[in-house]
Amino acid sequence: MERDNHQEGEAQGVKICDSPSESNPPADTLATSLSLLGNHMFPDPVERNDGTTVVKEEPADLHLSDVTAQEQSLDAEHVSNQVKKLETEAAENSECQNNESTETTERGTEDAAIDNDQSDSGEFVVTMLAKAKLEEQGIGVKGRSSPLLEAGTQESPAFMSHRDEDVTADSWRQHRKHVFVLSEAGKPIYSRYGSEEALSSTMGVMMALVSFVQSSDNIIRSVYSEEHTVVFLQKGPLVLVCVSSSRQSEQQLRGELLYVYYQIISMLTQASISRIFEHKKNYDLRRLLAGSEKILDGLLNLVDSDPSFLLAAIHCLPLASSLRDSLSQILQKAITPNLVFSILIAKNQLLTIVQEKTVIEDTRLEPADVHLLLNLIGASSAFQAGEIWTPICLPLFNPDCYFYAYISYLDPPECTVCLLLLSTDKEAFYAVAECKRKIEEAMVAQNSLSLIAKAQSYSVSQVGVSDLRHFMYKPFDVPDNYRQLTQFTSPEMEAPYSSEGEKMRLLDLYRYMHSRIHSTSRPLKLIYHVAERETLLAWVTSKFELYTCFSPLVTKACAITAITKLLRWIKKEEDRLFIRYPPKYSTTPNPSKSSRGGKSDQQDSTDNGFLSLL
Amino acid sequence: MGENLPRVPGGAQLHSDTLHGPVRTLRVKMVILGSSGVGKSSLALRFVRDEFKNPSPTVGCAYLTRVVHLSDVTLRFEIWDTAGQEKYHSVTPLYYRGAHAALVVYDISKRETFVRAQVWLKELEKQYIPGSTVMCLVGNKGDLDQERQISVQEGQALASDRSLFFTETSVLSGDQISELLLGIAHRVYECIGGQQGGLSEWKETPLIDLHHRDTFTPFASCCKVGP
Ligand SMILES: Nc1nc2c(ncn2[C@@H]2O[C@H](COP(=O)(O)OP(=O)(O)O)[C@@H](O)[C@H]2O)c(=O)[nH]1
Numbered sequence: 034m035e036r037d038n039h040q041e042g043e044a045q046g047v048k049i050c051d052s053p054s055e056s057n058p059p060a061d062t063l064a065t066s067l068s069l070l071g072n073h074m075f076p077d078p079v080e081r082n083d084g085t086t087v088v089k090e091e092p093a094d095l096h097l098s099d100v101t102a103q104e105q106s107l108d109a110e111h112v113s114n115q116v117k118k119l120e121t122e123a124a125e126n127s128e129c130q131n132n133e134s135t136e137t138t139e140r141g142t143e144d145a146a147i148d149n150d151q152s153d154s155g156e157f158v159v160t161m162l163a164k165a166k167l168e169e170q171g172i173g174v175k176g177r178s179s180p181l182l183e184a185g186t187q188e189s190p191a192f193m194s195h196r197d198e199d200v201t202a203d204s205w206r207q208h209r210k211h212v213f214v215l216s217e218a219g220k221p222i223y224s225r226y227g228s229e230e231a232l233s234s235t236m237g238v239m240m241a242l243v244s245f246v247q248s249s250d251n252i253i254r255s256v257y258s259e260e261h262t263v264v265f266l267q268k269g270p271l272v273l274v275c276v277s278s279s280r281q282s283e284q285q286l287r288g289e290l291l292y293v294y295y296q297i298i299s300m301l302t303q304a305s306i307s308r309i310f311e312h313k314k315n316y317d318l319r320r321l322l323a324g325s326e327k328i329l330d331g332l333l334n335l336v337d338s339d340p341s342f343l344l345a346a347i348h349c350l351p352l353a354s355s356l357r358d359s360l361s362q363i364l365q366k367a368i369t370p371n372l373v374f375s376i377l378i379a380k381n382q383l384l385t386i387v388q389e390k391t392v393i394e395d396t397r398l399e400p401a402d403v404h405l406l407l408n409l410i411g412a413s414s415a416f417q418a419g420e421i422w423t424p425i426c427l428p429l430f431n432p433d434c435y436f437y438a439y440i441s442y443l444d445p446p447e448c449t450v451c452l453l454l455l456s457t458d459k460e461a462f463y464a465v466a467e468c469k470r471k472i473e474e475a476m477v478a479q480n481s482l483s484l485i486a487k488a489q490s491y492s493v494s495q496v497g498v499s500d501l502r503h504f505m506y507k508p509f510d511v512p513d514n515y516r517q518l519t520q521f522t523s524p525e526m527e528a529p530y531s532s533e534g535e536k537m538r539l540l541d542l543y544r545y546m547h548s549r550i551h552s553t554s555r556p557l558k559l560i561y562h563v564a565e566r567e568t569l570l571a572w573v574t575s576k577f578e579l580y581t582c583f584s585p586l587v588t589k590a591c592a593i594t595a596i597t598k599l600l601r602w603i604k605k606e607e608d609r610l611f612i613r614y615p616p617k618y619s620t621t622p623n624p625s626k627s628s629r630g631g632k633s634d635q636q637d638s639t640d641n642g643f644l645s646l647l
Numbered sequence: 648m649g650e651n652l653p654r655v656p657g658g659a660q661l662h663s664d665t666l667h668g669p670v671r672t673l674r675v676k677m678v679i680l681g682s683s684g685v686g687k688s689s690l691a692l693r694f695v696r697d698e699f700k701n702p703s704p705t706v707g708c709a710y711l712t713r714v715v716h717l718s719d720v721t722l723r724f725e726i727w728d729t730a731g732q733e734k735y736h737s738v739t740p741l742y743y744r745g746a747h748a749a750l751v752v753y754d755i756s757k758r759e760t761f762v763r764a765q766v767w768l769k770e771l772e773k774q775y776i777p778g779s780t781v782m783c784l785v786g787n788k789g790d791l792d793q794e795r796q797i798s799v800q801e802g803q804a805l806a807s808d809r810s811l812f813f814t815e816t817s818v819l820s821g822d823q824i825s826e827l828l829l830g831i832a833h834r835v836y837e838c839i840g841g842q843q844g845g846l847s848e849w850k851e852t853p854l855i856d857l858h859h860r861d862t863f864t865p866f867a868s869c870c871k872v873g874p
């Protein structure tokens with residue numbers, strides 16, 4: 034995709050680590066960095082066409098004032114760019130593209146002034162969106178049904194605060210990230226802020242836009258305006274739209290929309306959604322999602338505040354491995370036919386996860402599915418008032434079928450330790466509830482709850498590197514028969530990142546680094562970014578992905594030494610920081626497929642790839 | 648948990664009492680149905696913990712228990728609080744099948760929830776074996792009298808037509824909640840308790856010894872009704 038202007042603009046704000054031949058760091062640092070970084074970190078010029086771009090950098094000891102100026106120039110660039118670009122992509126193959134210009138032009142003269150000129154397309158979008166705004170002002174805020182809606186099918190529960198927002202107000206427009214979900218027929222399904230009803234004309238326009246572009250065999254993917262990035266994602270009969278001023282990359286925003294889609298699937302299944310819309314194109318899906326908006330709201334808040342989503346990895350609660358093992362064993366012993374996953378959660382973080390081995394031998398839970406489950410638990414405090422039994426789909430595991438989830442807190446009234454048991458049998462409630470009693474009993478006997486209560490996230494000061502303020506470390510799963518759950522570890526965000534605003538600012542910096550590392554056009558392996566109030570270093574190797582945040586005065590040499598220390602520390606602590614050996618159980622009397630017991634599983638996994646780099 | 652028991656105006660008294668004599672304990676399956684937002688989860692919470700807080704929307708079904716002592720029997724209510732969302736309709740029969748008591752709740756300030764309640768009643772009647780389920784129509788949010796869209800008479804008339812137990816409640820203020828539960832307890836015991844195979848006896852699972860009981864039915868509180 035042609036987005037080079039934009040990319041260049043961003044590139045000016047970052048500095049990319051030089052290749053060793055081009056700078057002269059002290060010998061000891063170089064030695065360290067070379068042995069530490071390995072060859073893949075500094076590709077030879079010949080290797081550079083593997084899709085990786087390493088840009089030569091500005092002097093290493095850049096002054097703060099320069100940096101500020103640079104950041105400003107980035108902003109200026111951003112603004113002056115004002116690329117109201119309508120990016121389209123040939124849906125099938127490039128041949129379509131040949132016809133594109135003629136076809137689009139024809140349609141353009143018919144409907145509105147749209148042609149292949151990108152700025153004109155942009156104008157079109159902006160005009161259309163603006164028009165929608167005007168119409169809404171006529172519609173007013175709440176309660177009025179629009180012609181798009183079926184009358185009387187609406188249940189509007191009283192508990193939705195954001196739903197009552199005045200969509201004509203400036204404050205509505207100023208939300209950092211809007212998310213809309215609509216059906217292909219243009220019917221509103223969900224809006225993060227304001228009621229979908231009041232927004233039906235905006236959604237209608239969005240859909241008009243999507244189908245307009247579609248009619249020429251293209252897929253609308255994104256629209257850039259001065260302050261906003263609009264990203265579209267079509268999944269089956271659903272269209273998801275994000276309007277963001279967060280400066281995140283299109284890729285990241287699309288990833289977030291995908292989470293929203295998956296959360297909807299987790300409640301309804303993909304199969305039933307397609308069935309519904311095949312049957313009735315203008316079905317009002319809100320009838321099925323009524324009451325679930327809070328779950329989507331909660332998801333979007335988590336996506337903004339929890340880096341697990343960005344990293345597509347699980348953050349487990351650090352725990353002495355002996356305690357984690359004993360908890361796993363408790364789960365392993367409390368089983369019943371058709372039970373497939375047993376998951377223990379504390380303070381919204383994973384403690385352990387145990388899975389049935391014959392039913393799902395070759396699969397594992399995807400991080401995204403776990404995120405959806407954690408969000409479901411977090412979003413519904415109603416769970417605290419009893420035992421829950423609910424159908425739930427794990428979209429990455431199987432988007433078309435339901436599991437039945439048993440959810441119960443083990444430590445009322447505090448309700449911080451939560452047990453989640455997944456069964457494939459919808460009639461199994463009493464049997465599964467009985468497993469919980471056994472688990473509860475064993476945990477009482479072993480005093481597990483008070484031990485869990487002591488577990489907590491760690492402080493970065495434990496690493497013992499003075500300039501290091503925060504980090505996120507995600508080891509890569511090494512493809513072995515062990516099939517680890519993708520995880521990451523990260524300390525508590527402490528001063529100067531203790532306020533909500535500062536936390537968000539650090540996350541935004543991480544998101545920025547992440548977008549550079551994962552850029553589709555120019556992925557990078559190492560970024561050393563001197564920001565105004567901190568210095569960040571992001572580094573991806575075949576073994577791990579690492580984001581670090583240092584105080585602003587750190588030198589590059591210091592940062593590299595610090596990272597060496599950090600990696601050693603993680604290696605030392607990995608048994609505590611990660612779920613190392615997720616055990617399995619068998620609920621079938623004679624496990625025919627797998628002869629390996631839990632014991633040998635553990636022995637097999639002594640080298641599961643964690644940090645074998647060091 | 649069960650300390651703040653409501654005062655019952657109608658002469659009956661509720662005692663906080665966790666000890667019970669050698670009376671039988673019978674299991675009563677009770678299901679709460681109705682549109683989302685009418686106050687089903689709040690009602691269930693009042694039943695088992697006598698508190699009111701703003702709940703999040705229910706996902707699937709919540710299972711709660713509450714023990715009620717009548718003069719000659721103890722009833723252990725196993726309450727299924729269902730989600731009103733249509734997406735769960737396919738699984739809801741699972742929850743109301745075999746129920747001894749079914750509460751259909753509407754919000755007196757929202758007519759569409761009353762319309763919906765009638766749909767629920769029809770649905771229940773399909774499954775209904777006469778004499779096996781005590782059905783009850785509940786008009787909730789009685790405190791919202793100013794915004795009332797369904798009169799007491801209208802609710803009463805619908806209930807009388809189908810010979811259902813009817814009451815208006817306010818989960819917010821606690822009004823009529825314990826009366827409702829006791830009313831159901833008496834009816835269930837009278838109508839079903841005597842029948843062959845009507846109510847099954849509840850035995851604590853041998854796994855759990857007595858002092859763990861509070862943990863495993865965490866929110867159950869007990870009350871005794873004097874004659
Ligand atoms: N005013 C008033 N509000 C209530 C009453 N009962 C419940 N609510 C509120 O109605 C909303 C929905 O309640 P909830 O129990 O979640 O309803 P459910 O969807 O039927 O389970 C919540 O905001 C409750 O606080 C009541 O008696 N009076």
Ligand SMILES: [Mg+2]
Binds near residue numbers: 688703704729730731
């Ligand atoms: Mg509820």
